[in-house]
Amino acid sequence: MLDFPNAKINLGLLVTEKRPDGFHNLESCFYPVRWCDALEIVPADEEAFTMSGLPVPGNPDTNLCLKAYRLLQRDFQLPPVHMHLHKVIPMGAGLGGGSADAAFALKQLSSLFELNLNEEQLENYARQLGSDCAFFIRNKPVIAVEKGDVFKPVELDLSGHTCVVVYPGIHITTAEAYGNIIPKKPSCGIEMYLKQDVKVWKEVLHNDFEEALFPRYPELADIKDQLYSAGADYASMTGSGSAIYGLFKEEPADLVFPGHYLLWRGLL
Known part of the structure; x- marks a missing residue:
């Protein structure tokens, strides 16, 4: 079974408070x-996990796709599988690629082995793998609150807009991103702005996160400025x-970035 886990962008991101458990509450x-990875899962004689595409740091045995398989294996008699992940969405970019891979693995395994898990059950498993994993189960626009794992549907349709995503190859860890954040309660919720x-x-x-990270990485602000100069109606950093x-409502002008940057362009 082959599927294509997709990325997400954040339309606004407010860090509203520090939680007693050390996490932060947010609104986005x-x-x-x-922009998609590719994930194939097939039954096998023994468990195997392979990767291609962009290099993924760390031990492959800790990949979220395998964690998704083992999470379901605790509750169901799953046979061994061979998973192959072709990585296209960059890591440490705020695009949710790893979370999408995990969520799509859950959905594929449920379908492949006829577990008949509904969306609510899949979301509950996904929340055990990462804060935004559950979003990719339904894969529709939402307002996310708390740790980014509690959702409210939102009426928002950006069809017809072209989205251009620029990744400059800077891997920002969650700890670094939150290190200089001062949480504050918003005067108005994001849904009103949308x-x-x-x-x-x-x-x-x-x-x-822009206020915290742009002074440290001025090239990020430069990218945002270039997107506006090219005619973007709106430009922002995504995630952390x-x-x-x-x-862009109109086809963007030519964009020229350094050769090591990754670019994706597509209709929403």
Whole structure:
């Protein structure tokens, strides 16, 4: 069985408070984009996990796809499988690629072995793997709150917009991203801003991590400026970085970035 786990972007990201458990509460709109990995799962004589594409740091045995398999294996008699992950979505970019891989693994395994898990059950398993994993089960725009794992559906359709995502190859860890964040309660919820025209978002819809990370990595601010110069209606860092995206109603002008940057462009 072959599937294509997709990335997401954050439309606004507010870090609202530090939690007693050490995590942070946040508010953001998660929106799916079509920058995809490829994940194939087939029954096998013995468990195997292989990868291709972008190199993934760390021990492959700790990959979230395998963790998803072992999580289900605790509750179901799953036979061995061979998983192959072709990695296209960059890591440490704020695009949720690893979380998507894990969520799609859960969905594939449920379908492949006829576990008949509904979306709510799959989300509960996904939350055990990572804060935003559960988003990719339904894979529709939501307002995410608490740790980013509690969702409220939102009426938002950006169809017809071209999204350009630029990843400069800077891997930002979660610890680094949150290290200089000062949580603050917003005066207005993100959902109210999303009801306004996209061209207004530049003035009202912000990612709190930009203030903390742009001084340390000025190239991120440069990318954002270039996207606006090319005609973006809205541009922002996604997640805790370091990918920057722009939303264009008209086909964007030529964009020129250093050769080691990764770029994705597609319709939403």
